Amino acid sequence: MTSAGVHPGELELVAALRQRDESAFLALVRRFHSSMVRVAGVFVKSEAIAEEVVQEAWLAVLEGINAFEGRASLRSWMFSIVANRARTRAQREARSEPFSSFEDPEGEPTVDPARFHPPDHPRWPGHWSSPPERWAEEQLLLQETVYLAKRAIEELPPAQRQVIVLRDVEGCSAEEACEALGVSDGNQRVLLHRARAKVRAMLEPHLRRTP
Amino acid sequence: MSSRVPDQPTCREIVELVTDYLEGRLSLDARTRLEQHLVYCDWCRVYLEQIRQTIRVAGSVSEASLSPQAREDLVRLFRDWKGKK
Numbered sequence: 001m002t003s004a005g006v007h008p009g010e011l012e013l014v015a016a017l018r019q020r021d022e023s024a025f026l027a028l029v030r031r032f033h034s035s036m037v038r039v040a041g042v043f044v045k046s047e048a049i050a051e052e053v054v055q056e057a058w059l060a061v062l063e064g065i066n067a068f069e070g071r072a073s074l075r076s077w078m079f080s081i082v083a084n085r086a087r088t089r090a091q092r093e094a095r096s097e098p099f100s101s102f103e104d105p106e107g108e109p110t111v112d113p114a115r116f117h118p119p120d121h122p123r124w125p126g127h128w129s130s131p132p133e134r135w136a137e138e139q140l141l142l143q144e145t146v147y148l149a150k151r152a153i154e155e156l157p158p159a160q161r162q163v164i165v166l167r168d169v170e171g172c173s174a175e176e177a178c179e180a181l182g183v184s185d186g187n188q189r190v191l192l193h194r195a196r197a198k199v200r201a202m203l204e205p206h207l208r209r210t211p
Numbered sequence: 212m213s214s215r216v217p218d219q220p221t222c223r224e225i226v227e228l229v230t231d232y233l234e235g236r237l238s239l240d241a242r243t244r245l246e247q248h249l250v251y252c253d254w255c256r257v258y259l260e261q262i263r264q265t266i267r268v269a270g271s272v273s274e275a276s277l278s279p280q281a282r283e284d285l286v287r288l289f290r291d292w293k294g295k296k
Contacts, residue, residue: 019277020292020293022286022289022290022293025285025289026282026285026286027269029282029285033281033285034273038273045224051281054216055230055284055285055288058285058288059292060289061290062288062292063292098265109223109226109227110226110227111223111226111258113223116222116223118245123288126223126224127221127222127223128254128255131253131254131257131258132254132257132258132261133257134257134260135260135261135264135280140264140267140268141268141271145268146268146271146272146291149268149269149271149272150272153269153272156218164269167264168270169269169270169272169273171270174234189231189234190238191228191235192230193227193229193230193231196265196269197226198228198260199265199268199269200261200262200265202295203265203268204255209270
């Protein structure tokens with residue numbers, strides 16, 4: 001996947017959609033609908049509202065398809081339509097949490113400081129005192145583990161959740177995530193860092209290799 | 212004798228750099244020091260691997276295939292749009 005621009009096959013779909021070809025539309029629906037619901041869901045938090053927002057977004061996609069220039073990928077263009085609509089909807093329902101609220105102070109450690117030797121330790125200052133234990137690979141893709149990760153993501157502060165859903169669940173590039181969420185690259189990376197560290201920490205007690 | 216080499220990052224510092232590292236956003240100098248650290252620190256290697264594993268697990272979080280109802284609604288939406296023009 002290239003980081004920007006239209007992916008192979010997308011141009012054909014876009015051209016067909018401009019001709020009002022229903023099968024092209026359904027191909028896009030199959031490819032993007034579930035992802036769009038997930039993206040909307042990080043703003044509005046109710047599956048039913050997310051579905052409504054995505055219906056609106058599909059109409060906006062159809063109405064705007066002639067204006068799509070192919071500078072961004074089709075996906076990031078569609079995701080930014082969904083994100084904007086979901087944000088507006090969330091604000092209207094006063095359930096919005098402004099993107100700027102990080103909810104945990106920046107610069108705080110993402111790993112519990114108690115797991116490291118103190119800075120004045122004579123031999124190993126700042127090194128692991130309670131190091132991570134290797135995870136059992138075969139546990140990773142169990143339903144249970146995936147479910148735990150889903151729960152962990154849902155519990156993140158909104159801005160972190162939005163970034164990790166786009167980046168790691170949907171597999172968007174950094175550029176795509178910034179475009180959809182309207183945040184700077186640096187900001188996006190800080191949020192992603194905190195989100196991944198927290199999800200890792202929540203998986204950790206469950207994935208410790210049993211002796 | 213202290214095993215701490217001056218200017219070498221500590222584990223506590225390394226864990227805060229993993230995202231910038233995986234995103235390819237560390238300076239050459241910082242990346243070199245991080246990679247040197249990983250050569251001798253099994254634990255930070257485990258930590259980095261766990262972040263990669265976390266990303267993989269997050270990538271498996273997907274559900275909600277399109278319901279027949281949602282598909283029907285979208286087909287209707289499309290046909291209304293098509294008829295309007």
